Amino acid sequence: MPHKHRFSTPFLASVLLVSIGVMGASPAHAQGATNQQVVSPDPGMMDERAALGLVRPLVETYCVTCHGEQTQTAGINLAALLDERPLVRNREIWTRVTDAVEVGKMPPATVPQPTPRERQTFAALSHTIENFDYSTIDDPGFERMRRLTHRELDNTLRDLVAADFSVTDRFPTELTGSSGFDNSANTLFFESTLMERYIAAAERVVELMLPNQPTTEAQRRAHAMVFVATPGHGLTDDQAADQVLRRFMERAYRRLPSEDDVDRARGQYRAARQSGQPFAESIKVVLQAVLISPKFLLRVEEARDTPESYAVDDWELASRLSYFLWASMPDAKLRAHAADGTLSESDVLAGQIDRMLADPRADTLGSIFAAQWLGFQHVGTRIWLDPIDNPWCTDTLMTAMRRETSMFFMSLVRDNQPVRRLLDADYTYLNEELATTLYGMEGITGAQMRRVWVTDPNRGGILGHGSILALTSNYKDTSPVKRGHYVLDTILGTPPPPPPPGAGVLSEEVADLKQLSFREKVELHASHPTCRACHRRIDPIGFSLENFDYFGRWRDSYHFRERVDTEAEADEIRTVEDTDVFNEKRYYKNTYTPIAAKGTLPSGTAFDGPAGLKRTLLAERHDDLVRQTVSKMLSYALGRQLEYYDEPAVQEIIAALEADDYRFQTLIRAIVDSYPFRYKKNPAEATH
């Protein structure tokens, strides 16, 4: 099934009708759209060359003056892109181009304009891109060697030496690029500033977790994990050291150490011994070196010298699995299956996935994957209210907000629920503070988060979660535009194009019309021709969620409190005690405006409120929701952003999901079975 992007029909004539509708052109033009002079009568047959033949002269006439070799406005050089084939390689840019031309945003009004018919011709481009035959591609991509993320390093040290603290809290902040996940190989650089932190961390971990006399429970566990043999009982010092170091390296390197590795470690151990250090101390010297080794800090996969694609080996598969499902190193069972080469057998693999998902370590799918996809990791840090003015907004509340969505997501995985449950569920996870502060629910007591049935059809699913509603709001004010954009972009994977320069804000004149409601103001601005095309997609979604305030509390009306001059006008009087103005009386007038949460999608479907929105999205946009969920999770599993050659894998995963009611465990299995997860192909050229 080809990727249905913006245009939901494979027939070009309809595509053009849609674009005309958006452009607001007269029906007469729509007639012209089917004219044979413009496009081939059978667009299904139109290949890339034919489409380029039509579009190239237009690009050269109208675009390259600003977006060409000489001047690359906004960094876009369309002249060069025309020659990069297949066109799907630059799908995103071409989509932006066809969108911008379609809505009349480009070319800018100051330069010669294409005729309406010429504008329509651009649709041939999006049509070709949409109908590209992905079966012609055979490329699993290449997972580049990357360092562990800070979170992965902490988790790995937890599983390796029972470290019960974070070593990365003073590391330079990890930055995220366009994949949105911090495990993306192209943002995980290795620099000297980090190396010094790694050295200090190695020292700290070994010193704190392996003192000569363990006193804490964690230290005792660390000792048991590391010192698997001790001299005596028929073992010489060297023999014991050998066993300890081999085992430690196998765990730390996530594969069997080479004999060179063992020799090197043995050499370090002996040097330490000869300098007079006792057995345990000498071992610890080697452990520190192992913890700064490239095989520990980097995710190393062995390469094969072949132009063909090849399967990753079982050790590498074990690491891919464990960093995907646990954000940590493989455990003993995975390593055992890797060692005897059985991990890639499908029944073994299926059993391991089941076991891993049941393990608490899989919670990282909620706390890292879902948190970074949906953005709620920022609740409590970037999403935050001043606690002096808002004493109800505590750290514990914001932790509970994050946990609600994270635990909810994990329940979908562990209970093998369908993907649509993300938006529409009849339960959530709450504790007393969250239930009473945000949701007005009684009868839930204590700080413990637990599953709670939700009878209100507006509340179930992530669009009713405080975390999501807060992160899509401004400080103490909802933003229907942000919420609409979030649904289109983050949840459905169909972001509207960015606003033209200078159009990012409500204009001052509009905002000054105080008698209008906020909705009326936004509607006014969305009536502007350059804004309308996108905002009629964005705004109705956001407005249907207006009953949720900026932290997700339910409200039936907007409340405005305005200060007035006289008691006669006021419906509220406050006495202010102040050192300068003693007992000053202040007058306020309160207004309550009912919230109108009705909306219509560009498709024409009308809906009302959050429950209506969810129903409509699941009825009309379910395919987009599924595709986005698949794309995001595959990208996280691979540790890279998806490329055009991943499309066949995405389509296969979607097909597998379709056959099993779109269930989350099927999704995870299909990802683990997918071509890019199990195979790799050396890049055509090293680009560095």
Next chain:
Amino acid sequence: MPARQVSRRTILRGLGATIALPLLDVMPPAVAAQAPAGPATAGARRLAYLYFPNGIARGSWHPEKTGPDGRILKLNEWMSPLEPFKDVLVIPKNVWTPLGNGHVGGTPTWLTGFDYDRQSISAGGRSADQIAARHLGGETLLPSLELSLKGEGFFSNSLPRNSISWAAADRPLPREVEPRSVFDRMFRPPSGGASHRSVLDAVLDEANALRGVASQADQYRLDEYFESIRALERRIEFSEQRSRAMRNDQALTDTLAAPDPGIPSDHEEYVRLMMDLVVAAFQSDATRVVTFMLDHGQSNRYFNFIPGVRGTWHALSHYKNASGKTEDDDGVTSWSSPEEKYRMYSEVIRWHHRQVAYLLGRLTAIREPDGGTLLDNSMIVYGATLGDGNEHDPHDLPTLIAGRGGHTIKSGRALDFAEPTDLSDLHLALLQRAGVPIDTFGHSTSPLIL
């Protein structure tokens, strides 16, 4: 200062404070006795790039009065903190970055001269500071320093908004935000078991063996690993040599103190501490190349500590809309008029000029072995990637050069270009003065005449 083992430390009386210098503590006496007298830094040129986000309000940058030849007679009121330094400034008018500008496109390419590709995370090429670091870095402890103030608010983890230094087109460098970490990298030798030579040799050995099994496409990552270990080794070697030279440098030790760990809560104290470290880096010749981001590329920091200023920086930058309802407003701050907002926006920028003036003042006070001041031997580029914050205008980017580049720059002038001029011309001119043998940078082949 906490009372701890003071007797073991060398106590120096600095500017009104008693200071312990930790580096002397760990210096082996035998090494100190043999160390050379001091680094040969006479006339060495220093480069610094100071970036600030969110642009300026059109009209608040260029001098109020200029004389013949563009001589700067008086700066405008918003630039007034820099008035005492007007004779060491060059203020060009009409420079821009034709391939990318603004918060996302402009920040990562400010120092590369190319365009930013979000998809592949590429700034098009190596940044000017890193080109300089490759050529000059061999003579100093650290090839370069990358400093930032710790971000606040939205976008504080955004890669393009936090990256101006690129070791390669697709390798943004991490930035130090904690004053103590910067100090430690310059003045504390690496310590601990894992930094022992034999350990480093062993891991290098291992990385070498990995080259054999890793894919061709992954060799660069192993290169990064190698480089990071080598940088560490070099730091160990240098720190042994430098200890004595530094102890003998009264001017340096008098002003040097190890900052406390963590981020100072007072923003001005934080900025000045980082500025002090820039001075210390140049003075001690720990490095000759520094970049310092005064905030990430779309800072939403509050500057309410400046009298009369309300709201976040980026919200203020859209000064023509005073509704308090723009997308980046916090929803609690409101303004009475665009004029009021303009004033607050410009106050925030003027506050930053004051911090830069502090840096210039300190660099002026330090004498170099060649008799001039440290500022005479420095070239400091200070600027932003938006010509007008409200309009997101890419033209006439606020830019100035402070320092005389070893008396190679005719300072005290405003340059007025009739045509939009590529900022790369400026980068090329300064790199050449720093001793980098290149004749092109970005798309530029014609260095700015300074």
